[in-house]
Amino acid sequence: MIGQSTIFPKVRCGRPWGWCNLFRNPFGELTPDERAELAVVDISEIVGVLNQPRIAIQFIGECGRGKTTRMLAIGKELPEAAYVYLEEDRPCGAIPTGYPLMIDEAQRLPRSVMRTIFSSGLTLVLATHRDLSRPLRSFGYRVKTYRLGRDGDANLIWECLNRRIEASRLNAGPIPVLSRADAAELVRQFGSDIRAMESYLYDQVQKQVYSDGEMRFID
Amino acid sequence: MAKCDLSIELEKEPEFLHDGGATIRGTLHVHVDKGVSCSGLVVESVWRTHGQGNVAKGTAESKTLFKGEWTEGQSESYPFELSIAEWPPSYHGRYLNIDHYIDARAKIPWSFDPKASVPFLMRPTCNREQAIASTKVPTKQLARWAIGLFVVIWSVSFFGGFAVAGKSIVPFVLLTLVMLVAGGFYLFRVFLPRYLLGEVVCDFATASVAPGQQAQGELVVRPRRNVSINSISMTFSAREECVSGSGSNRKTHKHLFYEQKEQLEGPTTLNANKEHRFDLSVSLPSDAPYSIDLTDNKLIWSTDLRIDIPRWPDWHKAIPLEVLPSGKAGQVQGKPLPEIMAGAAPGGRGPERAMPSDSITFDETAGHLWAVRDDPSQREMLVDAVTGLTFQISARVERRLLYAGSDDPHVFDGGYAVWANAEDPPLPLVLYVPHHLADEFEQIGRELWHGQGKILGWDDRHERLQIRVDAL
CATH class of the missing domain: 2.40.50 (OB fold (Dihydrolipoamide Acetyltransferase, E2P))
Structure with missing residues (x-):
């Protein structure tokens, strides 16, 4: 009946995760700044070598293994850095100078732009699905390659996911905690694919909106 | 250990539903453990999406409450009032969520900036025109046509070039296959239904409607020959459509959260050269969420009409319907244009x-x-x-x-x-x-x-x- 409906009262007035002291589902998309803030990656070794001349770091790995997260963490550590993401379905956009210059999906660099960048001599951090060490060396770079995501680390996953829950805290007081056993189970199911874990956990948390009791991450 | 802690206290309780475009008041509390210099204590009224889509955000108003030195052990309270954005409204769905926040940040040189954030709920009071202006991202129709034309020319040149250079018929076979698929799609989707039914006209009297109201329209069929049909049906639905990632990581998440089906006509014969008119009417729940278009985060209401023709491709058409606030005239004024x-x-x-x-x-x-x-x-x-x-x-x-x-x-x-x-x-x-x-x-x-x-x-x-x- 028009004017009497109560089909959607909670979409406007509710706090779907308020019952567990969260203001949002912790496993949704984040802004790049948040991703950098919440990254659980050890970049000290990488940052240590970036002040050397004509050096290039490349991260090679499948999607969801932490290439972009590492770059964002480096960007947070080094304010002079510039981060560029090369989109698949658009022409190459502007590429600024940066110290270091970080290029995500670097395998998509058009040949002429690649020449311009590699001949600049800037310190480079590249995330790529293809090994670019040959062209880099031909421009005089020393290349350090990190291959990511060969095996999942349950402790790292545990810390990473609990940080995301903490970043969604509504007020002071207890919030749900993902157990180490849950983290181990996630690694068993998804290996090192953190993005797949987040997607699974998003749906798990979403099933429990306006619920009560205890948050369950694994059925 | 943090040098300074921020906390925000809003004047109204957390569940209070604020009006869009109104003023929100509160107090920002600062407690300092060690003496610190602050280059700006900034408080902002903002909105952000959260969920599975790429985050969209906007700032309604930003103010700097303080600049200067805080001494060890000092506690200060800074009252503030800020404008609330007129759009988008608070919304909590499966993949799409929109919340408004008061964000606070103390800019501390050469250190991490302490931050605090408190969500609050907002309902829109802007009128339909303001909501449309805020919702619509201008589309570059001409650019899309240009890209389409470019793709066609490029395909012909590419395949043609290969064929000429390689003296091979494979590129032509591929091109022919692509054209056959496109032609087949057009044949089944458009040409064959139109061949029997003629030009079918359907639309709603208005493209936008407010929650609790009805949208009225009409479907007019004038077939070229007698056509037997199984049914004419209408499905009124709402869905969330969120895009995460970009490029090869791009993923679209869809969630249908409302569906209402209605049969406008059962099995019958539509006589040739006679106009058959069917009333379209959809009623919106009074608390229906509004249509939202924030690039990668959308809430879409649409009406799908289908004429089921036995042993023949069905005719169907989707008509988008904007669900927008009715507004309260004179209550909230839009931002004056410069x-x-x-x-x-x-x-x-x-x-x-x-x-x-x-x-x-x-x-x-x-x-x-x-x-x-x-x-x-x-x-x-x-x-x-x-x-x-x-x-x-x-x-x-x-x-x-x-x-x-x-x-x-x-x-x-x-x-x-x-x-x-x-x-x-x-x-x-x-x-x-x-x-x-x-x-x-x-x-x-x-x-x-x-x-x-x-x-x-x-x-x-x-x-x-x-x-x-x-x-x-």
Whole structure:
């Protein structure tokens, strides 16, 4: 009946995760700044070598293994850095100078732009699905390659996911905690694919909106 | 250990539903453990999406409450009042969520900035026109056609080139297959249903409707010959559509959360050359969520009509319906357009334009653009109004570009481009610099640059105002 409906009262007035002291589902998309803030990656070794001349770091790995997260963490550590993401379905956009210059999906660099960048001599951090060490060396770079995501680390996953829950805290007081056993189970199911874990956990948390009791991450 | 802690206390309780465009009041509490210098205690009224789509966000108002020194053990309270954005409203769904927040940040030089954030709920009170203006991101229809044409020409050249160079028929076979698939799709989807039914006309009287109201329309069929049909049906539905990632990581999440099916006509025969009219009527629940279009985060209401023809491809059509607030006239006024927009001729991308007689400054222009930077339609109008104008500009150079982009037409021959910020507010700019000024820009580093430049437009991709530096 028009004017009497109560089909959607909670979409406007509710706090779907308020019952567990969260203001949002912790496993949704984040802004790049948040991703950098919440990254659980050890970049000290990488940052240590970036002040050397004509050096290039490349991260090679499948999607969801932490290439972009590492770059964002480096960007947070080094304010002079510039981060560029090369989109698949658009022409190459502007590429600024940066110290270091970080290029995500670097395998998509058009040949002429690649020449311009590699001949600049800037310190480079590249995330790529293809090994670019040959062209880099031909421009005089020393290349350090990190291959990511060969095996999942349950402790790292545990810390990473609990940080995301903490970043969604509504007020002071207890919030749900993902157990180490849950983290181990996630690694068993998804290996090192953190993005797949987040997607699974998003749906798990979403099933429990306006619920009560205890948050369950694994059925 | 933190040097200073921030906490926000709102005047109203957390469940209070604030009106869009109204004022929200509260107090920002600061407690300092150690003496610290603060270069700006900033409080903002913002909105953000969360869920599975790429985050969209906007700022309604920002204020600096304090600048100066805090001493060890000091506790201070700073009352504030800020405007709430008029759009989008609070919404909590499966993949799409929108919340409004009061964000606070203490800028501490050479240290991490302490932050605090409190969500609050908002319902819109703007009228339909304001909501449409805020919701719609201008579409570049012409650009889409150009891209389509480019793809066709490129495909023909590519396959043709291969065929000629390789003297092989494989590219032609591939091209023929692609054309056959496209032709088959058109045949089944459009041509065959139309062959039997003739031109089917259907639409709603209005393209937008408010929650609790009804949308009325009509479906008119005038078949060319007698046509037996199984049914005519209408499905009224709402779904969330969110996009996460980009490029090869791009993923679309869809969730249908409302569906209402209605049979308009059962098995019957539609007689030839006779007009058959069917009333369309959809009723919206009074608390139906509004249509939302925030680029990668959408809430879409639509009506799907289908004429089921036995042993023949069905005719169907989807009609989008905007669910928007009815508004309360006079209660909330839209943001006044800057004078320059009201006075300027549309599409002012002429070769040379003089400054307005009352001489609006670049700082004022940057201020207006900064205020509407999260509102694509207002921003586009304003950029159109100032494009071609020449100003005295002060800008802080951010960094030089190694590569200015493949489709950038504004770079001088042998010149280069730099990213910069206007001084206050820090509107992002891209400056196209002629070759002979390259040294000047190299030496200036990150100092303030003063000079003359002409506004060329807006770089949507990097969200920067494009300015060509005058070659004096």
